[in-house]
Amino acid sequence: MEKFPSARALARSLAPINPVTCLRPHAVRRAVHFFLNAFPGEILYAVKTNPRPEVLDEVYDAGVRNFDVASLAEIELIAGRYPDARMAFMNPVKNRDVIRRAYEEFRVRHFVLDSEEELNKIVEATGHAQDLSLLVRLAVPNHHSELELSSKYGVQPDAAPDLLIAARQVASRLGVAFHVGSQCMQPSAWGTALHMVRDLILKSGIILDIVDVGGGFPSVYPYMTPPPLTDYMREITAAVDKLPISESCEIWAEPGRALVAEGASTLVRVEMRRGDNLYINDGTYGSLFDAGSLNFIYPVRPIRTEGRFQKPLIGYAFYGPTCDSLDHMKGPFYLPADMREGDYIEIGQTGAYGCAMRTKFNGFHSDETVVLRDEPMLTAYGDRIAAQNDTTTGLSGSAVLLEQMK
Ligand SMILES: Cc1ncc(COP(=O)(O)O)c(C=O)c1O
Numbered sequence: 217m218e219k220f221p222s223a224r225a226l227a228r229s230l231a232p233i234n235p236v237t238c239l240r241p242h243a244v245r246r247a248v249h250f251f252l253n254a255f256p257g258e259i260l261y262a263v264k265t266n267p268r269p270e271v272l273d274e275v276y277d278a279g280v281r282n283f284d285v286a287s288l289a290e291i292e293l294i295a296g297r298y299p300d301a302r303m304a305f306m307n308p309v310k311n312r313d314v315i316r317r318a319y320e321e322f323r324v325r326h327f328v329l330d331s332e333e334e335l336n337k338i339v340e341a342t343g344h345a346q347d348l349s350l351l352v353r354l355a356v357p358n359h360h361s362e363l364e365l366s367s368k369y370g371v372q373p374d375a376a377p378d379l380l381i382a383a384r385q386v387a388s389r390l391g392v393a394f395h396v397g398s399q400c401m402q403p404s405a406w407g408t409a410l411h412m413v414r415d416l417i418l419k420s421g422i423i424l425d426i427v428d429v430g431g432g433f434p435s436v437y438p439y440m441t442p443p444p445l446t447d448y449m450r451e452i453t454a455a456v457d458k459l460p461i462s463e464s465c466e467i468w469a470e471p472g473r474a475l476v477a478e479g480a481s482t483l484v485r486v487e488m489r490r491g492d493n494l495y496i497n498d499g500t501y502g503s504l505f506d507a508g509s510l511n512f513i514y515p516v517r518p519i520r521t522e523g524r525f526q527k528p529l530i531g532y533a534f535y536g537p538t539c540d541s542l543d544h545m546k547g548p549f550y551l552p553a554d555m556r557e558g559d560y561i562e563i564g565q566t567g568a569y570g571c572a573m574r575t576k577f578n579g580f581h582s583d584e585t586v587v588l589r590d591e592p593m594l595t596a597y598g599d600r601i602a603a604q605n606d607t608t609t610g611l612s613g614s615a616v617l618l619e620q621m622k
Pocket of ligand 1: 395
């Protein structure tokens, strides 16, 4: 894969007409190392976040051997690439035949469930296997997250003790899992959820073998600067210490976004400007799903291959290339006032739920990928300028952005 020192060098060298995924493997490695060192337990990478082989290899090479998988395709991918990996099938509603194949062909032993129907399905589909590790997913408050997940999955706390007791009858190992929602901005969400796990253990009288605190760890975006990740680790460690569990109980986390968000950016081209709207060549149906559907504001860096920009920044909205008016990312994305056709924009933090969400809708699809050696525009790791928020752009690193417009 071609390597460039920066997105600017890439734009100047190739002048690409399609969007280009710019991987920063070193940023993935740094994030994985942080989690492996700071989390008090096992790390399972949530494959859905970014299943690109280069990203998976970086996660694996950094030391992760556990993977959270949600579909047969993800299971095949991980089993084919890493024969020594341990997979946990963490989708609470699964197809019977897929459960059977996961168990028989791919040696998956860990399955999540949030209902008695799913429990029976797993038991039947695995032929009443005696070596199942079953995790009961508990619904917990998702108040502090940008993407709520608990209305879809999770057994309610009042029904959880019965489900846990039923699972205990057939499980060789038993666990509880939860998800506080994606991009969770408050470490206290884990304290609250783990307190609920404590109540559940006391009410059901069950001995747990696994406590899985899920994903939800945040990345940094303009207007969304979370507390340092060390605060999250501290909160979790303190709450786990209060659980009535034995030394041998495994503690798991399934981070996705926090491991890979800053591991990629996307270089897009401006095809048209209409007022404060920039029509770009990637969008909601491409790698910018979160910008269109959840109004995420990504960090942006303007690139002009010849000449200079004027300094003042103004807020733009983006339209993507498809004919659908939902292909709209309202922003605001702060860029120079004189943006025009042919300019490029590096859109940062697209490593999580970016290329993974890409469709071929309307014939727009690009697999062009390069490696960049420079640092991501924003980072949740190392010395970031967290306190120095710029109220215009919402960027903690806006000083860096202005400097790079030269
Ligand atoms: C079961 C499960 N685990 C982990 C994750 C990863 O979450 P995040 O990317 O917020 O860390 C998800 C995301 O949807 C999930 O559904």
